[in-house]
Amino acid sequence: MIMRSPASAAYRLAAVLLAAAGAAFSPAGAPAQQGPLQPIKWLLAMEPASGQAAAGGTLTAVVSAKIDEGWHVYAPDEANVGPRPVEITIVKNPVFAAAGKFVAPEPEREMDQAFGQITASYADAATFRLPVAVAADAAAGPHVLEIDVSFQACDGNICLPPKAARVKATITVTR
Numbered sequence: 001m002i003m004r005s006p007a008s009a010a011y012r013l014a015a016v017l018l019a020a021a022g023a024a025f026s027p028a029g030a031p032a033q034q035g036p037l038q039p040i041k042w043l044l045a046m047e048p049a050s051g052q053a054a055a056g057g058t059l060t061a062v063v064s065a066k067i068d069e070g071w072h073v074y075a076p077d078e079a080n081v082g083p084r085p086v087e088i089t090i091v092k093n094p095v096f097a098a099a100g101k102f103v104a105p106e107p108e109r110e111m112d113q114a115f116g117q118i119t120a121s122y123a124d125a126a127t128f129r130l131p132v133a134v135a136a137d138a139a140a141g142p143h144v145l146e147i148d149v150s151f152q153a154c155d156g157n158i159c160l161p162p163k164a165a166r167v168k169a170t171i172t173v174t175r
Contacts, residue, residue, distance in 0.1 A: 037160060039068035040153050044145075044167035047129075052172045056136035058099050061147055063088055063128045063167060073151045075107035075120035076128075082115035084152035084162040086122075088130055091146035091166070095173065099133035114159060121154075140175045144168055 047060040065073060065086075074083040088102045105127060107120035132145065145168065152162040 039071040039155070039160075040073060040151065040165075041066040042149050042165045042167050044147060044169045046145075046169050046171065050172075051169060052174055053132075053134045054174050055134055055138045055140070057134050059132050059134070059171065061090075061130040061132050061145065061169070063102075063130060063147060063149060065122065065126045065128075065149075065151075067122065067124050067126070067153075069124075071153050071155045072108075072121040072123045073126065073153055075122065076102070076104050077107070077120055082117065083112070083119055083121075083154065083159070084150065086126075086128070087150040088128055089148050089150075090130070090132065091148055093143075093146070095135050095138045095143045096145050096171070097133050097135070099131035102128050102130040104128050112154075114154060114156070134171070134173055138173045140173055142170050142172050145171050 043064045043066065045062040045064070047062060053059040067073060074085045076085045076087065086104070090096055090098050105122070107122055107126075109118055109120050111117070112119040112121075130147070147167050148164050149167065150162065150164045153160045
């Protein structure tokens with residue numbers, strides 16, 4: 001006969017309860033979560049699609065969000081307190097600079113119970129357009145354009161902490 005101490009019995013009970021609690025919050029058959037939840041995927045495309053621009057010229061960065069079902073991000077015109085709106089900025093470098101404000105699609109507006117106010121947001125997908133100026137003295141050849149996107153993702157029950165994503169594209173500067 002094996003004797004177990006009360007401490008080991010309490011430990012086993014705690015382990016069983018923790019496992020049960022974890023199972024209660026995970027859908028049956030769902031794979032284990034790998035890393036932090038990432039319900040928003042950001043992509044960068046360029047116009048023109050060739051990714052070429054003349055020194056001293058302009059092009060358009062097309063920043064797109066693919067938003068998982070049930071999630072949303074807040075529109076850049078969100079002026080209320082609480083949710084963090086989408087912000088798009090070019091990472092400082094000597095070749096590229098914003099040539100104006102980015103253009104955003106018309107958001108959905110609805111009462112947000114989490115914030116107790118009407119908010120403007122995007123679900124499913126959203127595409128933003130940012131005019132980009134190429135420095136007149138930029139050397140010909142490939143240069144990397146980096147854009148930071150700040151945002152907050154919410155699903156009606158929870159909001160993830162605000163975060164930033166960086167998207168990149170190689171632009172070929174011509175003379």
